[in-house]
Amino acid sequence: MLTVMVAAGSLILVASDAAPDRIPSFVTWSAENIAAASSGDAFRGSLLAKRCDHCHGAEGFSPVASTPNLAGMNMLSIWKQLEDFRSHKRRSRPMEPIAESLTPRDVADVVSYYAELPVFPDPQDNRVFPGMQPEAGRAAVAARLVTFGDGERGIPPCQSCHGPVAYRVGVPSLMAQNGDYVLNQLEMFASRSRFNDINLPMRTIAALLSEDERRALAEYYGAGLGLQPAGSSGSK
Amino acid sequence: MNWRKVRIFVFTLLALCLIPATRYYQIDEPLLKLLRGSNHIDPLSLHLSGEFVENNLGTEQDADGSVTVRMIAQQYLFVPHCILVPAGVPVHLKITSADAVHSLTLNGTNYAVKTLPGTVSLAELQFPRTGDYKTVCREFCGAGHYAMRSEFKVVPRDQFPALRAGERGACVLQ
Structure with a gap:
């Protein structure tokens, strides 16, 4: 149980005496887990993923902006989210029962299938990605955060973990993600209603960002501007 | 005895001893702990x-x-x-x-x-x-x-x- 009190001009987080260890996720990035998550059969995964098509799109691009795109996503990140849904460490009414119904092999296969889907545009598809281009000023705010972060406030650049410059193990790629989904997740991390980030990186960063910055970042990624490293082309 | 060889050996040994003797403060304490096996955490x-x-x-x-x-x-x-x-x-x-x-x-x-x-x-x-x-x-x-x-x-x-x-x-x- 958490209570909050005010002292010394600062809020103090107080855990009760009997609080058990708060565990954000049961996933660890051990060699066995990484091998298990990376050893799926993409063809079998493509058959299993038929039931995911309705929400996540036949080509891994969702027709609804608040639902995540899965095409081209790194295997380990989808694997971790499915494991967290299964252990109820990440809450989602539709996804928890679906994840529970999958065997470990199913998870590895589905993950392997989505990781192989391409992210190039397809006019036949009813995807919402990429969305509207953001207004130039807001895009500049987001581009600065994506490229440089904000050293003064201790906010690291998004692209140093979420690509395309670098990835941390198990961190999702945001290059082809829907804006509304990104915004929802940032808001949930900031309010701590999503809490499955190991060692609190996203809960900390989302809370450091202002509401406008969170919105600007969501628009930036939702418009497909994250497909290239920010600042890589001279015209930006 | 070949004193030239002995001199070379002794001076080489001294030179090698000088490296840790002058740089001991740069050896990381956590690294030593890791090598000693104490204080280990996954x-x-x-x-x-x-x-x-x-x-x-x-x-x-x-x-x-x-x-x-x-x-x-x-x-x-x-x-x-x-x-x-x-x-x-x-x-x-x-x-x-x-x-x-x-x-x-x-x-x-x-x-x-x-x-x-x-x-x-x-x-x-x-x-x-x-x-x-x-x-x-x-x-x-x-x-x-x-x-x-x-x-x-x-x-x-x-x-x-x-x-x-x-x-x-x-x-x-x-």
């Missing part, structure tokens, strides 16, 4: 059990009036991001890394604590003056290294809240 499962679980991070009040601060360094954040400590009391810092080698350096002080995955680095700090001490990572740790900063907020002793057993203090994120 960096991949910090969040599952042990003293670095989420709700044990931050400032803990000890019975003798001193405080213990537990932190995790990871690419590219120190967690908790802002640490609240009282001025003028001993601060026992325990920090470990979840991924790479980091170095917690407190601006305006001489304190610099190097941490690497697999060991817990211990440091004894004390802040005579109140104020905000910015911290930076001074060991290159990857693409976002330069933005890896956090803060120690030092408040007067009487303004530091009395924490009960099991309670951990941390300042609110601004």
Whole structure:
């Protein structure tokens, strides 16, 4: 149980005496887990993923902006989210029962299938990605955060973990993600209603960002501007 | 006896001894601990059990009036991001890394604590003056290294809240 009190001009987080260890996720990035998550059969995964098509799109691009795109996503990140849904460490009414119904092999296969889907545009598809281009000023705010972060406030650049410059193990790629989904997740991390980030990186960063910055970042990624490293082309 | 060979051998030996003799202070303490096998901690499962679980991070009040601060360094954040400590009391810092080698350096002080995955680095700090001490990572740790900063907020002793057993203090994120 958490209570909050005010002292010394600062809020103090107080855990009760009997609080058990708060565990954000049961996933660890051990060699066995990484091998298990990376050893799926993409063809079998493509058959299993038929039931995911309705929400996540036949080509891994969702027709609804608040639902995540899965095409081209790194295997380990989808694997971790499915494991967290299964252990109820990440809450989602539709996804928890679906994840529970999958065997470990199913998870590895589905993950392997989505990781192989391409992210190039397809006019036949009813995807919402990429969305509207953001207004130039807001895009500049987001581009600065994506490229440089904000050293003064201790906010690291998004692209140093979420690509395309670098990835941390198990961190999702945001290059082809829907804006509304990104915004929802940032808001949930900031309010701590999503809490499955190991060692609190996203809960900390989302809370450091202002509401406008969170919105600007969501628009930036939702418009497909994250497909290239920010600042890589001279015209930006 | 070939004195020339003996001289070369002795001088080579002396030269080799000079390297550790003059550079001993650069040998990392956490590295020595890792080699000795003591103080070992699994960096991949910090969040599952042990003293670095989420709700044990931050400032803990000890019975003798001193405080213990537990932190995790990871690419590219120190967690908790802002640490609240009282001025003028001993601060026992325990920090470990979840991924790479980091170095917690407190601006305006001489304190610099190097941490690497697999060991817990211990440091004894004390802040005579109140104020905000910015911290930076001074060991290159990857693409976002330069933005890896956090803060120690030092408040007067009487303004530091009395924490009960099991309670951990941390300042609110601004």
